[in-house]
Amino acid sequence: MRPDPAILADLDELDRALAGEPSPWNDLVTEVRAERQRMDPAFAARLEAMVDEARVAPRRPRWLVWSPAAGVAAAVIVAVVLVQQGGQTPQLQKPPTSTPAAAQGGSAKSVPAPTDQAAPERSLATPGAVAPAQARKIERTTSLALSTARGDVQDVADNVVTTTQRFGGIVDSSQMSTSDTEASATFALRIPTARLDEAVAALSKLAHVSSLSQGSTDITGSFVSVEARLRDARAERRALLKALAKATTTTEIDAIKLRLRDNRSQIALLKGELNALRRRANLARVDVTIAGNGHASSGGGTWTPGDAARDALRVLEVAAGVILIGLAASVPLAIVLAGAGLGARTTRRRRREAALRV
Amino acid sequence: MALPATPDAVSSFEALYRSCGADVYAYVASLLRDRAAAEDVTAQAFERALRKRRSFDRARGSERAWLFGIARNAALDELRRRSRTASLLTDPPDEAVAADDPDADRRATVRAALASLEPRDRDLVALKFHAGLSNAEIAKVLGVSESATAMRLHRAVTKLREACHAS
Numbered sequence: 001m002r003p004d005p006a007i008l009a010d011l012d013e014l015d016r017a018l019a020g021e022p023s024p025w026n027d028l029v030t031e032v033r034a035e036r037q038r039m040d041p042a043f044a045a046r047l048e049a050m051v052d053e054a055r056v057a058p059r060r061p062r063w064l065v066w067s068p069a070a071g072v073a074a075a076v077i078v079a080v081v082l083v084q085q086g087g088q089t090p091q092l093q094k095p096p097t098s099t100p101a102a103a104q105g106g107s108a109k110s111v112p113a114p115t116d117q118a119a120p121e122r123s124l125a126t127p128g129a130v131a132p133a134q135a136r137k138i139e140r141t142t143s144l145a146l147s148t149a150r151g152d153v154q155d156v157a158d159n160v161v162t163t164t165q166r167f168g169g170i171v172d173s174s175q176m177s178t179s180d181t182e183a184s185a186t187f188a189l190r191i192p193t194a195r196l197d198e199a200v201a202a203l204s205k206l207a208h209v210s211s212l213s214q215g216s217t218d219i220t221g222s223f224v225s226v227e228a229r230l231r232d233a234r235a236e237r238r239a240l241l242k243a244l245a246k247a248t249t250t251t252e253i254d255a256i257k258l259r260l261r262d263n264r265s266q267i268a269l270l271k272g273e274l275n276a277l278r279r280r281a282n283l284a285r286v287d288v289t290i291a292g293n294g295h296a297s298s299g300g301g302t303w304t305p306g307d308a309a310r311d312a313l314r315v316l317e318v319a320a321g322v323i324l325i326g327l328a329a330s331v332p333l334a335i336v337l338a339g340a341g342l343g344a345r346t347t348r349r350r351r352r353e354a355a356l357r358v
Numbered sequence: 359m360a361l362p363a364t365p366d367a368v369s370s371f372e373a374l375y376r377s378c379g380a381d382v383y384a385y386v387a388s389l390l391r392d393r394a395a396a397e398d399v400t401a402q403a404f405e406r407a408l409r410k411r412r413s414f415d416r417a418r419g420s421e422r423a424w425l426f427g428i429a430r431n432a433a434l435d436e437l438r439r440r441s442r443t444a445s446l447l448t449d450p451p452d453e454a455v456a457a458d459d460p461d462a463d464r465r466a467t468v469r470a471a472l473a474s475l476e477p478r479d480r481d482l483v484a485l486k487f488h489a490g491l492s493n494a495e496i497a498k499v500l501g502v503s504e505s506a507t508a509m510r511l512h513r514a515v516t517k518l519r520e521a522c523h524a525s
Contacts (some may be wrong), residue, residue, distance in 0.1 A: 003505050007512045009491065014515060028519055037387035039380055043397045046470045047404060049440065051375045294476040349501070355437035356477040 018179055094267060115246045137223040140193055140284040142214045146207035150292035153183040159206045160187055160288055167199040168192050169283070183292035190283040205290060210291065230270040237263045359505055372410055375404065381489045382429045388472075388484040389433045399436050403429035419498035427499045428487055430481070437477075471521035479514035486511060 017023035020060065039047075148156050157176055164171055169191035176185040192197045240263060243254045382403060387396035407428050414424050472480060485496045497507040 003508045003512070007508060011508055011512055014486070015492075018487070025515075028515070028522065029487065031464065031522070032483065032518070033474070034383045034465060035388070035472060036488050037393065037396065037471055039383045039400075040393070040397070043383075043400075047375070047379060047401060050401065050404065051372050111383075123441070351438065352431060352434035355434045355441060356481055 003348045110227050137281040138216045139219050139280040142286045144212050145210040145289045147210045147291045148207040150183045153290050153292035156207045156290050157185040163202045167195045185290040187288040188286040191286050193284045195282040226270055228271045233267045378425055384488040385484045386429055388488055399432045403432045408499045423495040423498040474521050482511050482514040
């Protein structure tokens with residue numbers, strides 16, 4: 001609301017009087033100004049000294065004092081993040097996972113990396129029933145989990161097949177699935193035991209290794225047992241053939257022929273069992289799973305500049321995410337704090353003004 | 359005491375002190391009516407102003423209004439503190455001087471008229487007569503509109519004039 005013009009005119013007159021010009025207010029201005037308190041010279045000198053001190057000793061702003069420490073802290077944080085990102089190289093990330101408990105007479109051992117594998121014989125429990133002269137039959141199994149970008153799953157799968165063939169192995173079974181968001185492939189491979197370590201090392205280089213576990217089972221006992229039963233069956237066959245040659249009656253001949261038929265079936269069965277055991281000992285089973293999740297890179301044997309770029313991008317993504325979350329959390333907090341600050345300011349102002357109502 | 363960072367800020371502050379130091383003291387003294395307290399509060403006001411030098415925004419008013427705002431807050435804080443601890447103390451009139459002064463009666467009348475004013479009116483009179491602020495600057499100091507300041511100021515000086523004439 002605009003004040004009354006008379007009031008404004010009166011105030012203009014007051015301003016004229018304060019400026020030393022003729023005005024009806026001149027007397028009052030002079031009299032009130034005569035009541036004006038003047039600074040004590042000693043106090044004036046003290047105040048002047050305070051202002052002089054400000055001129056002589058300007059202090060560095062606080063942020064300048066703290067900036068080196070803040071810089072060091074930021075560098076440490078960045079270094080820690082980079083080390084953690086760099087630490088996701090295949091060699092460092094391979095968890096030494098144990099296989100499930102080995103079958104009877106066998107043992108399982110976790111293996112940290114293909115190159116560090118112990119010879120199978122070293123990891124075996126000795127089955128007591130086996131003759132010392134018998135060469136041990138060891139069944140080895142490996143489970144390898146690879147991860148790569150979703151779009152690279154097909155290439156990695158092709159390379160798994162090629163690598164398997166290169167080491168004289170075969171693909172027992174394979175399965176591949178893709179969707180809009182993810183892709184995966186699983187392989188059951190058989191690789192000559194003699195070249196298993198070499199093959200696993202090659203397979204590990206095809207993509208980022210998420211996990212690797214290896215185990216071995218001693219099947220010598222089963223092998224020896226089947227071999228002995230086969231020997232017995234063959235001896236029985238020989239004896240039956242001799243008995244057949246000596247048989248004179250039809251009843252006797254028929255009975256021996258029946259037993260020979262059973263013996264033949266038993267021999268065939270035992271031969272099959274023996275071959276299966278040989279196959280288990282000679283061809284190691286390797287289960288490979290490939291997960292396409294869009295994070296890991298293909299060809300993860302070494303930390304390449306490409307990996308570094310991807311890791312750097314990931315660091316930036318994480319940092320942006322953290323900032324975004326921080327902002328999201330701080331906006332309501334800032335609103336609350338601003339409201340509280342405004343309220344506190346208003347209250348302080350009211351309390352101050354209340355001092356004039358005393 | 360925190361000090362301004364740049365020499366420019368210091369020299370500008372020094373200029374402000376030279377132009378307003380005496381006025382700030384006069385204003386604070388008339389508000390508190392206690393010389394010792396006025397000295398403390400004046401020093402405190404300049405110290406605060408020096409510390410908050412960077413927060414001054416010319417777009418929000420003159421440097422002078424900003425400084426008097428700080429001084430006023432410091433003085434009101436002192437008044438509040440005193441109201442909590444003791445009754446308001448005032449300097450006794452200088453009787454020796456009064457006896458030799460031919461205008462002593464008139465001055466006593468004006469002093470009594472000033473004392474009879476409500477503190478809020480005395481605050482306005484001090485800002486106008488002792489601090490020499492314009493109405494716009496007073497409005498900034500008080501945090502009210504210029505028209506409200508004009509009406510309140512007019513009411514205060516009218517009361518003062520009437521009190522002087524009544525005595």
